[in-house]
Amino acid sequence: MKKLLLIFTLISFSVSAQETEKKDYSKNVATLDSTIESLYTVISGDKGFKRDWALFKHLFHKKAKLIPTGKTEKGETISRYMTPESYIETSGEWLTQNGFHEREIYRTVETFGNITHVFSTYESYRTKTDDKAFMRGINSIQLMYDGTRWWIINIFWLQESKENPIPEAYLPKG
Numbered sequence: 001m002k003k004l005l006l007i008f009t010l011i012s013f014s015v016s017a018q019e020t021e022k023k024d025y026s027k028n029v030a031t032l033d034s035t036i037e038s039l040y041t042v043i044s045g046d047k048g049f050k051r052d053w054a055l056f057k058h059l060f061h062k063k064a065k066l067i068p069t070g071k072t073e074k075g076e077t078i079s080r081y082m083t084p085e086s087y088i089e090t091s092g093e094w095l096t097q098n099g100f101h102e103r104e105i106y107r108t109v110e111t112f113g114n115i116t117h118v119f120s121t122y123e124s125y126r127t128k129t130d131d132k133a134f135m136r137g138i139n140s141i142q143l144m145y146d147g148t149r150w151w152i153i154n155i156f157w158l159q160e161s162k163e164n165p166i167p168e169a170y171l172p173k174g
Contacts, residue, residue, distance in 0.1 A: 021051065025058045026149065032116060033110070035059060035143065035150040040102050046127050047099035053088050060084045061151040069158050079156075101125040105136075106172045116143045116150075121170045136160040138170055 028038040042056045067085045072087040082090065094100075106121040118141040123133035138157040144151045160166050 022056065025055050026111060029059060029151070032118075032143065032145075034152055035106070035152065036118060036120060036141065037102065039141075039152065039155075040104055040122070043095060044101040044103075045095070046098070046101075047080065049099070050096060051092065053092065055089065057084050059152050061153050064152055065154050067154060067156040069156065071161075099126045101128055101130075106110040106170055108170065113143045114147075116145070117141070118143065119170060121166060136166060138166060 010013055025038075027034060029035050038055065039059055042052055042059070045051060064084060066082045066084065067079050069077065071077055078165075102122050102124050104120050105123050108119045110117045118139075120139040120141055122139060124135040124137075125133055137157055140154075140156040142153040142155075144153050158164070
């Protein structure tokens, strides 16, 4: 009986340790490129694919905002302010149920000191194998390098529309 209790205790401890063990995401935020790539990769996946929301939250500064902007049906320009957690709450299930892949197709980068601004043009697909994007837009991403890692401070984005096409300056050349 003591052996059985000891085995059960060891198994319980092992499972508990695995559940509380944190993944090492340091490579995901070591460079500007790895941070942006991780951002696009973590929200992308086919229908039914679970996202790594711990990695998603790791990319962002504790006071970061995600800010979509656009027009209402009445034509009013609006923006909505979300934390990474509220983005997960409002979009996470939809991403999993519908499938969503966002791919960066072009980028401009401006840096001063430890701050960087990235204009990242994207295309969105339902599956990895789709030939035609169902949506395009630009993510305006503000980042900070603290000497150790990159932090996303804000993402402010707008989807392309007939009234507001993506300018040639923010599309791939040739």
